[in-house]
Amino acid sequence: MDNPLILNAEGVNKSFAGFKAITDLNFYLTEGELRTVIGPNGAGKTTFLDLITGRTKPDTGTITFGGLTELLPLSEHEIVRLGVGRKFQTPTVYTEHTVFENLLLSLEGVRGVWKTLFSKTTSTDIDRIDEILKTINLGSRRTDLAGSLSHGQKQWLEIGMLLAQNSKLLLIDEPAAGMSDDETALTGELLLKLAGKHSIIVIEHDMVFVKQIATGRKVTVLHQGSVLCEGSVDAVQNDPRVIEVYLGRKKAA
Numbered sequence: 001m002d003n004p005l006i007l008n009a010e011g012v013n014k015s016f017a018g019f020k021a022i023t024d025l026n027f028y029l030t031e032g033e034l035r036t037v038i039g040p041n042g043a044g045k046t047t048f049l050d051l052i053t054g055r056t057k058p059d060t061g062t063i064t065f066g067g068l069t070e071l072l073p074l075s076e077h078e079i080v081r082l083g084v085g086r087k088f089q090t091p092t093v094y095t096e097h098t099v100f101e102n103l104l105l106s107l108e109g110v111r112g113v114w115k116t117l118f119s120k121t122t123s124t125d126i127d128r129i130d131e132i133l134k135t136i137n138l139g140s141r142r143t144d145l146a147g148s149l150s151h152g153q154k155q156w157l158e159i160g161m162l163l164a165q166n167s168k169l170l171l172i173d174e175p176a177a178g179m180s181d182d183e184t185a186l187t188g189e190l191l192l193k194l195a196g197k198h199s200i201i202v203i204e205h206d207m208v209f210v211k212q213i214a215t216g217r218k219v220t221v222l223h224q225g226s227v228l229c230e231g232s233v234d235a236v237q238n239d240p241r242v243i244e245v246y247l248g249r250k251k252a253a
């Protein structure tokens with residue numbers, strides 16, 4: 001039997017000044033799934049993430065988290081607290097704090113900066129952070145300033161911050177952008193490691209990376225604000241509609 005749904009979006013529409021960015025969108029994600037979303041520029045990928053996180057509210061439709069909670073009435077803050085974490089394309093870590101402190105500041109996200117930095121850190125917190133450091137391969141950079149990390153390492157730290165925040169659903173926007181090939185491959189390994197324990201939506205343009213993380217899984221292609229098709233990487237890559245609106249154009253470019 002399939003895992004239960006962690007996210008279902010049904011009949012979602014969103015217009016900006018009369019322009020339909022999202023049109024009758026239906027999207028279903030099961031618990032523990034790692035789903036890659038691809039599509040041409042302007043397809044509505046970022047807007048879709050904005051709708052999930054409450055940054056933008058839809059005109060019509062429903063978005064339900066964990067099979068129960070309707071997200072639309074909730075604020076961005078409340079949605080984070082429910083367990084929805086987002087990583088933007090540009091890393092936003094606290095560069096003047098150490099890697100360890102960045103994770104400490106994110107723990108549950110509810111303690112407040114003052115309390116976190118000046119109260120005594122418990123051994124449970126330290127163990128948890130060390131476990132996250134191991135997961136994101138930054139154990140050796142624990143006491144270094146986050147500002148001294150490479151671009152790729154900052155992205156991993158930010159993923160670690162989502163883990164510290166207790167995110168169940170991770171929304172990750174173009175993680176491979178600006179990374180070296182080695183960093184990209186390591187990022188893929190990290191996401192594969194997190195899948196199962198977390199539900200993950202990754203937006204990505206780099207098809208080598210998509211192949212790495214999506215082989216054996218479902219890929220969603222967005223086009224003009226709707227799902228154009230869903231299927232395996234191979235099925236999607238060979239779908240004439242996807243070649244026409246996206247992959248063919250990418251190649252030509």
Ligand SMILES: Nc1ncnc2c1ncn2[C@@H]1O[C@H](COP(=O)(O)OP(=O)(O)OP(=O)(O)O)[C@@H](O)[C@H]1O
Nearest residue numbers: 016017020021039040041042043044045046047048
């Ligand atoms: N706040 C806004 N106001 C007006 N138009 C917007 C707004 N946000 C998005 N749009 C428009 O909605 C469409 C979808 O944009 P969106 O950024 O979601 O696409 P995308 O698939 O993420 O594209 P890319 O791959 O280039 O990031 C675009 O035409 C964009 O100009």
